[in-house]
Amino acid sequence: MATEATQEAPEAYDALLDHYETISNINGASGILSWDQEVMMPEGGTPARSKQKSALSSVSHDLLTEEQVGEWLDELADADLTGEQEAVVREIRRQYERADRVPSDLVAEISEKTSEAHPKWKEAREEDDFSIFAPVLEDLIELKKEYANHIDPDADPYEVLFADYEPYLDLETAEQVLERLRDELVPLIDDIRESDAELADPFTGEFDVDTQEDLARDVLDTLGYDWEHGRLDTAPHPFSSGNQFDARVTTRFDPEKPVDAFMSTIHEFGHARYTLGLPRDQFGSPLGESRDLTVHESQSRLWENHVGRSRVFWEKFLPAVKERFPQVEGTPEEAYEAANEVHENNLIRVEADELTYHMHIVVRFEIERELIEGDLDVEDVPEVWNDKYEEYLGIRPENDAEGCLQDIHWSHGSFGYFPTYSLGSVLAAQIYDALVEDVGDVDEKVRDGDFDVIADWLESNVHSHGARYTTPELIEEATGKAFTADYFLDYATEKYTELYDL
């Protein structure tokens, strides 16, 4: 189909797509360099690696903003294109416009400022002193507002920044979802805090890290990870990256938290499985690229939460755990409880359970939004942060290191990224519901070890579309409905009400 479309396409289309393929390959190369830096590179390699990555990024930017790209796009504005071709042009146009509207001086200034911000943030966190980070954070906010203003002077600057991570969901929708999470989960979390229920935990003691790695490979085998097109490594901050031919997973191991390692592995598998499900014959075209962060995160969360934290998963997988770790005793039900315990006193986002996680996000979203709108001074961040934790989670950080300095994102100048984590979870529930609606008794199949039924459905309904549809279109296409928090809230309420006897 794609080939046919290409044959009929206007010359400008072919030229544009060809040019874009080069850009996409340069960006892919940069992704390999990042993977290597996180996973393989000796520490002393940093100075060279920074320069290599910055050369790739500047070459990619130059190619994207070449005059002829604008000319091709102009030519194609009224051309007679197929739906797929229109999608390709839409995606390239969006990237072109965002790159073209921001002066390169500003791009360079932001890049320098983030290089400066990162060590300041690290130092501030180590010293537990927000004032070390505050001045550079203030500068970054100003620069990012300027950046947003270049892209769209008439828009809410936070909305413009949010669109760097999630271009197609409007901020109002996102905000409504996050508000519902806050309004409906806070009382649920309160109830859990007050409940007397004690969940089981068969995973106490020490778990050999090499054996945990074997087990992580077992999990990936069980889920059907394609080792011909992937690999597993460890990284301090687990991530997944690559393309449809080579999508790699990283995880990390803590001798005392084996369940965290399974879950992190399954989460990254979800990302990688999305990437591997992108159409191979569209490699280098937007049709062979994934939709943005909300959809990507929906895939990782679906596998992590709806599969990995389910009862049937533990029925299926606990024997494999016991084989690797004979010290583990207990029933699948107990393992299920352990995988779903709400950590009432946890202050750290990346260690949060499925439920309280969203309150960590809401805090960040509300604060960064006010920072960008100019409604909150940087110096007041620590207090507001702590107040919100108290309000939403009933706990108050005792210092900024475990409070507003815990995440790296702002030091990268990433404002508008956080919400996509929660939006992804919410979407995961909606997609999982559609999947069950479509294929029937998924639990039965998981119990039989048939995870392909899930992967195949996701591939057909989500992955294989690449960036053919915008996020709302893709959600509609895959689930038959507009984006809504209903499914997630129902799922979470039912699950935790039952778990905690509420």
Add this chain to the structure above:
Amino acid sequence: MATEATQEAPEAYDALLDHYETISNINGASGILSWDQEVMMPEGGTPARSKQKSALSSVSHDLLTEEQVGEWLDELADADLTGEQEAVVREIRRQYERADRVPSDLVAEISEKTSEAHPKWKEAREEDDFSIFAPVLEDLIELKKEYANHIDPDADPYEVLFADYEPYLDLETAEQVLERLRDELVPLIDDIRESDAELADPFTGEFDVDTQEDLARDVLDTLGYDWEHGRLDTAPHPFSSGNQFDARVTTRFDPEKPVDAFMSTIHEFGHARYTLGLPRDQFGSPLGESRDLTVHESQSRLWENHVGRSRVFWEKFLPAVKERFPQVEGTPEEAYEAANEVHENNLIRVEADELTYHMHIVVRFEIERELIEGDLDVEDVPEVWNDKYEEYLGIRPENDAEGCLQDIHWSHGSFGYFPTYSLGSVLAAQIYDALVEDVGDVDEKVRDGDFDVIADWLESNVHSHGARYTTPELIEEATGKAFTADYFLDYATEKYTELYDL
């Protein structure tokens, strides 16, 4: 000094160097992609990786041949430059001219033809049928002659191709060296074949591959490899790659050949040590890049042969071997013998000992030279190959798989590469002699485990110059003499005469 020079430089110089840094970083990124492909990439990643590498190579080529590069070079032709600046301009000019003179159609055609040649070569080798490879080899030869003709229509085409790997040693010098190796080593090898001497071999039996890897790390520790700026992995064809901040080593292990793994590790250490000795403050400039293949190979061979295959090395290192492998019995002298045994019946270049190795090279050099000059038909290669093996080494391959199909180089279109292996060995002996001349009793220091004295001398006299000098200038600078085979021939004759009681 470099900073001072840059401040005084004409504007065109700064612009040129700045532009070159981007090119150099793109090429560096491509090097990481190649390392990853050999060492880490899952097999299924190939289609994407090929496109990424080809995008980088085409972007790098486009940047190098931009019109303004020619203009800057013109402007700088008569400019008043420091010696270092002149060297920078010389190196960039050379690359620019070679890239600019070859039409991009021809570059693309050669690239396609080598993509086609590689599987044909593989198939031919597997089927032991040269006729499968012959037609594509013929095409490649024609294309490379055309390529050479574009670069310099008045020159001997083989000389032009040789200059892709060794640009500054003239072919006449190279040829004289190779002829002397042939004329003086063939009789020595004959004598060894006729001698009754039996060398010891304390390394018989099976050697656990993981323990071999530990031992390879011991060797690298002993030699002073900087793990902050490097790493060791395994690869089917060991290589080293990287830059002065991150120079990595690969090796391979065979349970029956532990000495091969040490030697291969030491060899690659020599390459990496050269790379790590390049000046860091010149990263991205030709002054921070290594000289070409002859000099690079001289560094690996110096460490492999003059250090790793020496008596004192085994005095120092054998105890570490015995600690890892208690099964090893014998004296350092016996280990020394094992590391230097001449394999009289070996037909395979990469498994050859220090001495017969050069005959493998001479065969290839003589054949590829005649192929490019048009004095030999492709179809006659197998017979000529076998005849030459018989003449120089006294053995005749029984099939083409272990004859003229054993090496990958020609399928890559690499004609003129092979000689640099031998030239590197020859240069290693000359440099080692200068080192001993300069620092005195190197054996004594090796016995004390002081390998830094060697590394530091090489860094001062070879590495730190980057590409400041041409190859002959660098040889003169480091050794005080013009390039000569004298030192290697003396060294080899003395060593093997003694070993084999000739």
